[in-house]
Amino acid sequence: MLITARSLTKAYGAIVVLNDISFVLNASDRIGVVGPNGAGKSTLLRILAGHEKPESGKISFAPDVEAGYLPQQASDHLVDGEGSIQDLLLQATGNLRQLEKRMHELEAAMAVVDADHIDPLLNEYSNVASRFQDLGGYEIDYRIEQVMAGLHIDALPRERGVATLSGGERARVGLAALLLRSPDVLLLDEPTNHLDFPSMEWLESYLINYRGALLMVSHDRQFLNRAVNQIFEISEHDHNLHSYTGNYDAYVQAQASARAKWEADYERQQEEMQELRKRIKDAERSVGHANRTAPRDNDKFVRYFLAQGKQNAISSIVRTAEVQLKRIESNPIPKPPELVHIKSQFTTEPLRSQEAITLTNISKHIGKKNLFQDITSTIQPEARILLTGPNGAGKTTLFRIIMGQVEPDSGQVQLAPGVRIGYLSQEGEALDPDQTVLEAYSHQQVGFEGEFIGRLLGHGLFRLEDMQKKVRYLSHGQKRKLEIACLMAQHPNVLLLDEPTNYISLDVLEAFEEAILQFPGPVIAISHDRWFIQRYGGELWTLNQGRLSINTASDSDYLHSSWQGAD
Known part of the structure; x- marks a missing residue:
């Protein structure tokens, strides 16, 4: 057992996000954490990493166990912005470098010590060398190259300052440093968010073969299917943790079966309680009727005797039914909560x-880097376009040129009359952190x-108690839901995208995907989500490397393509 969590509870004010959570993490565990946005997934990882404290409960680590934590968003990354990439890599492998240095010191000492004093040195050398080998010290230079190439950041100059990196680059450099540390437990919060497909595929293979344990929050269904052997679900209803064996597909099937059984058991118990109440009511009515029937004078005794026997029998039935009903009511099966139905749909002309x-002929340079040149294309009214390419190729910049936020170095963008562009940014920088959910949604609307509250509730993305929450206190997933609601309100x-x-979260994801598929106008999406890509289809x-190629290749061609170069 590497980590043991006992009765963890965490609340923000009056809002409980984690309630009495207990689990054990073993060395062979590969666990995916799922649940609705705001359910407490990221909070759980921050508590395990020591960045937050629970209100109650305890976390125990086995002796000498090291945990490595990757936050969800690049802006949250715990990477020192003062040093260079090389400084970060040396810091990440610092334990190995210290062990290597000590080995050399011991080798030098053993070369000159006399035989009577060599045994303590030999013992220490054996322990240090064993530790160095177990941590992969003899392959450290190869591993640095392997990890940097796998995450497509090997082209970044090692002397480049971390502070000069883009958000995506910084996230991947931070992930590389974390993997090179080789901690006993990896705590990863949405590790695929800033990865292109080749990097994602490499990370899958790396984690499958990782010698330590893994606890990972992810919305990537295919990644969960390939990389985990257990699912932890944090419920939005009881804020507790429910464990399922297997990958994501196995979890979905098990959850559906458990839900069907819960509903059937609840209905069966409700019917039993209704039948017991009816039995009691009917019996009491029979007793009342018998008491109102007066016996005749010639057989008073006989009729009284029979009536008493009947009343005793009925009383016995009533008592038995009341005992059964009381037993059920003391520990009833709770009613299955209503499933949240997300109603994400666009209404537009x-x-x-x-x-x-x-x-x-659109061209754009940034500094000495040629992002792209001579892009010429026409987007039809019903187009479905998947814009792909390695991180840093200029995909987001092309979006901003289309919207008029960035001027091209040469070329022209022409929008048809009546075009209303709806833009969903990657990091949600458009939201004002000091506004409430309701204020952010109603901004620039009449x-x-x-009306605004009704629309938000109608989408199923927020509850009434969420309306007055400040944006700054929302989880990244809740902010994303607010962005989606604002996007739909613009009627683009x-x-x-x-x-x-x-x-x-996965419940919102499927509904939003369906809304995109049903959208009546053109859609251009940048995505590395393989499940989404398979549903989306369209032109590729x-x-x-500065060029835009256009074809109608299938998603499988894209998923197995590889790009040369990096950011």
Whole structure:
């Protein structure tokens, strides 16, 4: 047992997010943590990593167990922005370097010590060398190259400052440093959010073969299917932890079976309670009727005797039924909570033009780097485009050029009359942290407060008690849900979606995917979510090394493609 959690409870004010959670993490465990946005998944990882404290409960680590933690968002990453990438790598492998240094010191000491004093040195050397080997010290230089190449950051100059990296680069450098530390337990919060497909595939293989334990929050269904052997679900209803053996698909099947059994058991018990109450009521009515029937004078005794026998029998039935009913009511099967039905759908007027957006010879440089050049294409009203390419290829920049937020170095973007672009950014920077959920949603809309509340509740994305929460106190997933609600409120007829499935819990994800598929206008999506890509289909735009290639390749061609170069 590496980690033991006993009765962990965590609340923010009056809101309980974790309630009496207990579990054991063993060395062979590969656990995926799932649950609705705001259910407490990230909070659990922060508590295990020591960045937050529970209100009650206890966490116990086995002796000498080290846990490594990767936060969910690049802006949260615990990477020192003052040093270089090389400094970070040396820090990550510091224990190994210290062990290696001590080995050399002991070797030098043993070379000159006399035979009478060599045994303590030999014993220490054996222990240090064994520890160095167990941690992969003899392969450390190879492992650094392997991890950096696997995450597609090997082209970054090692002397480059961490503070100069983009959010995605910083997240991947931080992940590389964490993997190189080789902790006994990896605590990963949405580790695939900033990875392109080749990096994601590499990370899957790395984690499958990792010698330590893994506890990971992820929305990536395919990643969960391949990388974990157990699912922890944090329920939004009781805020407790429920464990399921197997991968994500096995969890979905087991959860559906458990839900069906719960509903059947509840209905059966309700019917039993209704039958017992009816039996008691009917028996009491029979007793009352018997008491109102007066005996005749010639057989008073006989009729009285029979009536008493009948009343005793009925009383026995009543007592038995009351005992059974009391037993059930003392520990009833709770009513299964209503399933939240997410109603994400766009209402908009379709475009009348046959050419929604026209790109002509678009080029853009950043510093000395040529992001892309001479991009020319026409986007049709019903287009479905998947924009792919390695991290840093300029996909988000192309979106911003289309929206007019960034000027191209050359070329022209022409929007058809009536085009209203709805943009979902990757990190949600448009939200004001000081606004409430309701204020952020109603911003730049015309209407009454009651209308806005009704729409938000109608989407199924928020509850009434969420309306006055400040944006700054929302989880990343809750912020994403608010962005989706704001996007739908704009009634766009063109969608630009930058990693639309990031941070969204699996219940919201499927409903939002369906809304995108049913959208009447053109959609351009940047995504590395393989499950989403398989459903989305459409035309494939690949941006790589400054060039845009356009084809209708299937999602399987994309999923097995590899790109040259990195950020």
